[in-house]
Amino acid sequence: MDTYRVGNGAQQINLAVDINTLGLAASRAIVLDLSSPAPALTVGVSTNATGDIQEREIGIPDSLKNMRLSILTKIDLIGDQASNSAESERLTGIYSLNNGAEGFKMFDKPEKTVAADFSSVVLFQIIDLIPEA
């Protein structure tokens, strides 16, 4: 499981998502407390079909520590099956967090799930936000 040490400062933690695909992509980032039934808080959404989430503040360390951040991206591929198969292999998602105790940290190995007919791909990245060790 990927983790990020948010630290104890008063500064905002920043999140950015960069989806690299020729397909149509939509992304959403949420944080939630696994030990609480309280609903998840949406901290970022893509604004167009690039699926990218421009760098944005998602909260201060105190509000984020011990929370789980998840970013889910749905990609629909619009080529023929052979093209989609190749594109499903090469498309990537890069996620970065900044301003925490670990400074800038990049995550580039999301869980990738490809539809049986290669028409859709889902990228799922989970990052547990932990306080300063």
Add this chain to the structure above:
Amino acid sequence: MKSAISCTFLFLMSVSAFSQSVDDEVKLSDLAVPTSPAFIITDISPSTFQTPTTPKSFILGLVQSYEESSDGLPQNYSAEFAPYWWLNPAKRNVYSFLGIETPSSNSADAVAKENPFSGLKFTTVSLAFLRKDLVADTLQNSQKIVSLGVRTTILKFHNKKYTAAIKAKVQEWHALTQVEIEAVQEKMTRAASAAERTELLNEFTNFKPKTTASKLKEISELIAQKPLFSWDIAGAFATYGIGDSTWNAGRTGLWTTLATYLPLGLGEDKQIPENYFNLNLVVRYMRDNYHSSEEGRLSRANNLDVGGKIALEFNKLSIGYEALFRYVDGKGSPQNRNVGIINYRIADNIYLNGAYGENFDLPGKLVALFGITWGIGSETIKLPK
């Protein structure tokens, strides 16, 4: 009146899934610039080529085929790729694929503009190493062949409504997909185990809601809309290894097509034209240094074809006329092509084709062709390599 008239009826049923015809001159759609010129010029089947997505995978493919080789050349290796995506992969997104400006995150409603030169970045390079007998002599010896080709769309643009319509549909898809994601994301995030999460992800990935499926269909139909104007060019060169150390120029080909599709009305949804007036202008040059002459001798063929096509396309029916005038070694030739063509789409993947007129290989003779082309799968869009 022609000195002789011969009519040949040919019933041709060919199953062609994602493949192209590569040989013979009597084809009903041979006025298009080939997508893989290096393969076309060497008459090889494009179904066997690789599409390396990174320089690393390209080199790996070359090395692997080289290891299987005994003559110092990669063995039967063919590849096609767009170098732009190797050099600038960060720019890959659906808007760059569609050739429209990426909407700014601060102005989602801004007017989208089409980039008429967007096709340049999809310039593809095709490359082939093979062993084949392309020398038209009586010997059945295969030569080492190295072939290189390039293809690009220099200019392409649609009508003004196209960009706005496609941007709106893409944005609608985005909004619908956000709702889908919202419905499942928290459950996935709270999954008690990796196995449970994987199951949820599989279910979500393979789920096809009608709303987004319908939007994707509309987007695909818009993408398939023919441009008002396009200019394609392609070139290829093949060199033959004759003996162990001699390399000679074999075949050279250059193609260019200027095409215009003028809409004659809108389809049922009042957004996408279904009927077009099509005018193509074509110039192609083919040189084969190892051609078989009519007398069966090895000779050089040096052909320049100039012509075009005019057609009316009504949804399922296309009626057109093709004329190509051949110049052999710079001089006019009786080998011309004047063919009336009719295509009718019987079903999604079944086409009835007919052609009547004279073709290059039978100057002065009338030829009639009649056939059915049967494809597998729906009409699809190819993503750039």
